[in-house]
Amino acid sequence: MTKFHVKLYSKAVESRKLSQIQRDFEKKSHRKLDVCVEYCYHLIVNEPDFIDTNWSKLSTLLSHSPFEKSVWRESNLNSKSGKVIEICPRTAVKTATCTNILNVFDSADIRNVEKIERGIRYLVPNNVDENDFFELAADKMTEVIYSTDTNFDNESHSIENVFIIDVLASKQNLLEANEKLGLALDQDDLDFYYDFFVNKVKKNPTDVELFDLAQSDSEHSRHWFFRGEIWIDECKREQSLMGSIRDTLKHSNENSLIAFHDNSSSIRGFERVWRLRPSDPTTVSSMNAFCSSSHLIYSAETHNFPTAVCPFQGATTGTGGRIRDIHATGRGAYEIAGTVGYSFGNLNIPGLDLPWEDRSFLYPTSISEPAKIAIEASNGASDYGNKFGEPVICGFARSFGLKLENGERCEYLKPIMFSGGIGAIDEDEVKKEPCTVGQKVVKIGGPVYRIGVGGGAASSVSVQGNRENQLDFAAVQRGDAEMGCKLHRVVRACAERNDGNPLTSIHDQGAGGNGNVIKELVEGCGVTVQSDAFQLGDESISLRELWTAEYQENDAALVDPSLLEALQAISEREKCHVSVVGDVVEEQRVKLVGKSGEVAVDLDTRQLGEREKKCFKLKTVPRILKKLELPKNLTVREAVGRVLKLPTVASKRYLTCKVDRSVTGLVAQQQCVGPLHTPLADVAVVALSHFDTVSF
Template identity: 85%
Template sequence: MENFHVKLYSKAVEFRKKGQIERDFEKKFNKKLDFSVEYCYHFITDEPEFLTKNWEKLESLLSHSPFEKTVWRESQFNLNDGKIIEIGPRTAVKTASCTNILSVFESCEIQNVKRIERGIRYLITEDVNLDDFFEVAADKMTEEIYPTNVKFEDKIHSIENVFLIDVLASKQNLIDANVQLGLALDEFDLDFYYDFFVNKVKKNPTDVELFDLAQSDSEHSRHWFFRGEIWIDGQKREHSLMKTIRNSLDHSNDNSLIAFCDNSSSIRGFERVWRLIPSDPSTVSPLISNPSPSHLIYSAETHNFPTAVCPFQGATTGTGGRIRDIHATGRGAYEIAGTVGYSFGNLNIPGLSLPWEDNSFVYPTSISEPTKIAIEASNGASDYGNKFGEPVICGFARSFGQRLENGERCEYLKPIMFSGGIGAIDEDEIHKEKCSPHQKLVKIGGPVYRIGVGGGAASSVSVQGNRDNHLDFAAVQRGDAEMGGKLHRVVRACAERIGGNPLMSIHDQGAGGNGNVIKELVEGCGVTVRSDTFQLGDESISLRELWTAEYQENDAALVDPSLLEALRTIAKREKCHVSVVGDVVEEQRVKLIGKEGEIAVDLDTRQLGEREKKVFHLKSVPRVLKKLELPNGLTVREALGRVLKLPTVASKRYLTCKVDRSVTGLVAQQQCIGPLHTPLADVAVVALSHFDTPEISFTSRPYIFSSNRLLILMFCDMIQ
């Protein structure tokens, strides 16, 4: 059937990047830039009269406001006024926005649309180099410059084949693969895997297996430093950092229900909490008030590497990943509210010279400058939370960058972004069921994209910015808050289902992708996974990418076969995809089989076993500090003015006034307080129920988180 490529043009009313692009271009290329912007919607349809039949609906849906129609069949740009450059999503990839828009079209009975993507058209009056403009205006990993006759039709893509690394012949081949694939394996890892493949399993690994093991066993995923043996100045530390922190559980008086074993931690809550739940989550049904024991959960993480490389997208997934940590606790839980923090160096804002800032600091090409992090990271986290529907009710911002007396440069690099969230879990959902044969292994959520490939290794590099740029950009994830909302509603509906929760065990997909999350789920059993059962967002995905890409907004779960249809019914109502990708088997072996029957992964998980602790030899470095010397003539007023200009102290309205702070109806206090709604509060309070106060039985401790305690939370997250 013939496909038709139809275009519609729209006014770029909400386009906020214009000023940032102009500033970045001038700073990078020392040249001023002036341009206008419009959107171009590309429709691929098999209906020749598509526009005529659906014009009124399209005009209403794509216009910025119902009171102003801003959609046209012809571009408003005049070619004689300058040069037109259009940048849009890569044509080989069906974007998350396309998936969401097609879902809306289906509800509006707009049919016969195979794909819709939105490009951004720039009318530039000056003569500029295409590559220079693309560098500052586009996302290098997900966008491209469109030619005039851009094609979106399906085409045969070149898919990278699975290949063997000949470790049996030489250890050097493993060392070379470590560099080429960006595995971030240290000498200890290289020795371990060389011995594993040569002496234990006596086979050459595929690129998929090696990439999988590198992500799953990375510092990011396994916390080798916190679990390791640490020597400081020749003295062995009595306990590992992990052991030291876990010792605190000995004094918890059984108040801790989940710790160091799941996506979040949990403490005892209340004996009876009245919560509104649907009587039947698979269809339209009355809400009922249901009393049940409810416990308190908290999850926190820093999202440093992705936010440093791509601040907006990195921060969206910092928020999204932490939300999925909440709902993937136990067999399914509920998020309530979030908190967020940002740490960055000196901002060096143009036109605002501050005496303590050093504008000579240079950053690696793959690391964003502090101003971009402060603006775009906060925009990304706020954007995700607003679209998802989670209020941010407290947080912090810290700025520091200084050259010390000994010449050492001291500046925030880790943490850059902190994301925390609070939620609740029903008592009967706290413990995950152990895997057993005949359970179904399912993937729930968004389709597979070439996004977040090698994130575990990238986040584990000791010095950020030392790798090839293409490896860093490939490892950054992209958030899709709409899909995140659908996925969360499916998990919540399963947990609230009166007839039994279909989810026996659930984990959110993070670093290492399918390879990591599936091995976690089937620990003690095995599974054979077929690649052709996954929903693909990009047909050119290789098996290595399918198995190890994070691609976000996705969970893996073990499902009771008798309740599989109930899960599918719930997911269909929420317009969220469910793929059954394997059956749990008794043999402790994980296999991945390609479309052509090739075996990309075949690992006996028992042979991997527990690895020895890594040993770290550290030396303490004394700080050479300089006595504070105040400038001559500095007045109290001038000193106070400097303090109030420091981002750590200055007004946080630029953070609080663009994010939801009270959605859900469960927020008792957030940052903005008093008659002027000023962001001064250092404590935020939430409720568990829309009804009366809960009956307190387990504990009477207040359910509060304070920005003064966030440093403790960040430290705890690093060892989870």
């Protein structure tokens, strides 16, 4: 079938992004940037007169506002007054934007469209370097500069082949792979895996297997420090930090239902809670009042490393990951509200000199500066929560950076991006069922992208900013709140289904991607995973990336085969893809088979076993602190002014005035109080049900 590549242009609404590009350009080049922008839609269609046939619908749907038609067949940018730089998704990628637009087109009865991608065209002065501009304006992992002859019809994409690391020949090959692939293995890890492959399984690992194990065994995933043996000043601590935390359960009076073994924790809630439920979640149906025991969920995580590298995307995906942690608790749960927090260094705002800030502080090239983190991280978390529909009802912000008396620099260099959430779970969904032979292993949610590759290892290195920028950038996920909401609705519909929940166990896909989450699901059994069963958002993705990329908005689940059709009916209604990638088998072996039949992963999970605890020897470093000495001429007015300018104390309107604070109808008290909603509240309160006056 003949394919046609056509273009449409429209008014761009990129004021925030454009302003940031201009600020970054001015900071880097010390000159102002005059720039005009427009969107360009690239459509791959199957009929030559597609635009003429569907012009009325296209001009309405692609305009920014239904009241202002702003779609053109020719570009409005005058290339004679400068040069046009067009930044678009890589041609191998089918983006979330494409998927969402095609869904809208389908509803509007617009047919014969295979693909639509939106790029941004920038008209800049002729003396602006394309590569420098790309660094400021684009996402290097997912976008490229389009030339005038960019070919969308070329379906041949370069795919990296699986390769063998010859560990049997030399340990040096393992060391080189550790460096090249960015595995962040320490000496204990290297010794363990060398012994494992040479002496236990007596085979050379593939790059996919080694990458998989590095993510699964990273500090991020295994918490070696918390579980390890700790010595302080040559005195051994009685128990691990995790042991001390677990000891708190002894005093819970059996109030704790889930702790240390699921995506979130849960405490006992209320015996009778009335909720509205659909009578049939696979279609339009009546809503019925339903009463059951309902328990409380709390989940929290920090997304510090990704937020340091890409503040907006890091905070976005931190919020999205925590939301999925809640709904993947037990066999399916419900989100209610969220909280966020940010700790960053000195802001060094131009034109605002504060006496405690040291402007000589330097930041690694792979770490964003505090002001950028404060602005973009809060924008990212708010953006995801607003689009998803989860209200942020409380939080905190801290700023600190100081050079101590001994010359030591003490600062939130790697920021803290905290995301917490509260939710509810029904009594009969609290416990995941163990895996049994014959269950289907499914993936639910967004397609596979080459993003979030190696996040477990990247966030586990002891010194941030000492890796290649490209490795760090590849490890950061990209958020898609709309797909996150679709996934949430599928999980919720399964949990609310009157005729049984199709999900017997569910896990949010986190660091390590499919390799980590699928191994967790089939623990005690095994599975052979077919790579061609996955929905790909990027046709050029390698098996290593498919198996280990986090790529966001995705869960893995075990499904009762007799209820698979019910799950597929729900997902079809919600326009959320379900991929059946394997069947649970008795042999405790995890395999990944490529499209051509090559075995990229073949691991006997019993042979891996439990590793010995790592030993950490720490020393107390005396901290020399200087007594507070106030300037003799400091007035009370000046002192109060300084306190009020400290970001920790200063106005939080830059946080509270852009977040969803009351959606859901369950928020009893949100971030702000008073008739004018000006002061911050010191507590947030939500209800468990629309029928109850009991709050928690």
